[in-house]
Amino acid sequence: MSTIATAPPMLADLGPIAQVRAGRLGRRLPQLYVGLVAYGVSLALMIRGDLGLAPWDVLHSGLTEYVPLTIGEVVVVMSFVVLLLWIPLREKPGLGTISNAIVVGFSADATLALMDRPDGLAVRVALMVGGIVLCGLATAMYIGAQLGRGPRDGLMTGLARRTGLSLRLVRTALEVTVVVIGLLLGGTLGLGTVLYALAIGPLAQLMLPAWVVRLEE
Structure with a gap:
């Protein structure tokens, strides 16, 4: 999923094979997978x-209003549609990229199956705020x-690199x-959309x- 616009210097810029070979798996x-599951939970x-x-x-x-899919399934399908846009941008997917495309959507659907929409506004606000905070944590983890x-994220960085425009x-x-x-x-647009963006x-x-896991040199 799309998250932050900048990355700290301790993150390595590695290709997909080098990412796996960098150790500490x-x-x-x-x-990675706890973070991706948590991301799906935050969406739910x-x-x-x-x-x-x-x-x-x-x-x-x-999109769920027009296709016979759950929101989690739409997340999965759209993830692979976005990955097709990586081809002209020459972005290279890694294990985390493919896992992200699959795990987040199914995690969201699994969580939704276990939860109903609460009636109380206070509980709904707590779910919204909790979802945003959990998404921040999940993003940091994966x-x-x-x-x-x-x-x-790859679509964002690829477009920035190819156009010369800022990531922001x-x-x-x-x-x-x-x-x-x-x-x-x-x-669905609302207060949560604005708070999430900010x-x-x-x-x-x-x-x-x-x-950030320090990689082996």
């Missing part, structure tokens, strides 16, 4: 809060594992675009240093 693989929490979704999820929720960008500008343009398309399709970058940036 006993720490990095569990961290925001859906059940029903106070607005993250920008890309506004699009995903809108990026810190250094096994490849998520599909939407490219990210903003992408997220505004998907929100507008999602709204036109009937997606908070997710700082949260992930704050948590990331604690989760």
